[in-house]
Amino acid sequence: KTTQKRRSKRHNQAKAEAMSEKTTTYRIDEDCQQFRQQADEWMTSFASDLENTYQQQQAREAAGKTAVAELEQHAAVLKERMAAQEAEAEAEAGKVAELEKKLAEMELLKTQVLPEKVAKVQEKQRELERRNQEMLEEIAKIHKNKDYQISELTKGLLFFKQRLGLEFRTKDQGLAIMFKYIDYNQPDKFFSITVHVDENSRYQLVESDVVIPNMPSLLNSLNENNQFGRFVQSVRRAFVSIVNGSGSD
Numbered sequence: 094k095t096t097q098k099r100r101s102k103r104h105n106q107a108k109a110e111a112m113s114e115k116t117t118t119y120r121i122d123e124d125c126q127q128f129r130q131q132a133d134e135w136m137t138s139f140a141s142d143l144e145n146t147y148q149q150q151q152a153r154e155a156a157g158k159t160a161v162a163e164l165e166q167h168a169a170v171l172k173e174r175m176a177a178q179e180a181e182a183e184a185e186a187g188k189v190a191e192l193e194k195k196l197a198e199m200e201l202l203k204t205q206v207l208p209e210k211v212a213k214v215q216e217k218q219r220e221l222e223r224r225n226q227e228m229l230e231e232i233a234k235i236h237k238n239k240d241y242q243i244s245e246l247t248k249g250l251l252f253f254k255q256r257l258g259l260e261f262r263t264k265d266q267g268l269a270i271m272f273k274y275i276d277y278n279q280p281d282k283f284f285s286i287t288v289h290v291d292e293n294s295r296y297q298l299v300e301s302d303v304v305i306p307n308m309p310s311l312l313n314s315l316n317e318n319n320q321f322g323r324f325v326q327s328v329r330r331a332f333v334s335i336v337n338g339s340g341s342d
Contacts, residue, residue: 136326144322171231182218189214259325266299270325275332284332288312296324305331 192211196203254260258273258280267289275284287299295316298308305311305328315324 140323140326143326144320147322147325178224182222185214185218189218259329267297270328272329272332275329276336284336286328303332303335305335307331 189211192207192214196207199207258275260271260273260283262269262271264287267287269285269287271283271285273283274280276282284302286301286303288296289299291297296312298312301308311324311327311331315321
């Protein structure tokens with residue numbers, strides 16, 4: 094009976110350990126599934142954020158270029174006005190010199206008429222100098238604002254370049270999209286793809302450092318949905334997968 098009890102006890106212990114192992118395996122599978130779900134949600138959110146950021150950057154860049162062009166045009170008008178007023182001031186100064194020369198011959202008029210005219214001319218000249226100074230200050234503000242606009246436009250691109258390893262460059266053939274952090278062994282190595290928009294306003298592939306088998310499908314989706322950020326994300330994912338020989342990035 095004692096032997097039978099021991100066998101029964103060992104059997105129950107083995108059964109309990111098997112049940113515990115199954116429970117642990119189930120929990121691990123469940124945790125893995127939750128992790129994959131969270132990763133998919135993060136990638137979807139990242140693609141949306143990237144698309145929004147890129148579109149906002151394009152809008153800010155276009156608005157900045159328009160503002161800079163308007164400021165430069167305004168500055169050119171101000172410079173023309175300033176030049177005209179400087180010419181006017183020089184002409185007035187010449188008149189003053191001519192009047193002063195005649196003062197010696199017109200002693201009588203000097204005490205009655207000329208002082209008033211001279212004072213008016215001098216006051217006008219001071220007014221012109223004041224206006225010229227204001228215009229110079231306004232031009233300085235315009236240049237300062239222009240520099241600020243250009244600085245703001247570069248911040249978004251610097252963020253992508255420094256934090257995400259993403260860079261855009263304009264080439265003769267089209268737009269080059271360049272990635273870092275693709276090759277796990279060489280994270281600073283650049284991989285690029287170049288696309289251009291044809292006469293029918295459709296994106297076409299020019300060249301790619303890595304052959305992506307489903308590139309025609311990616312281009313079709315881009316041309317149908319115009320979601321450039323999602324296209325960039327898909328290309329990067331394909332680069333990482335192909336370069337590192339894995340199924341995900």
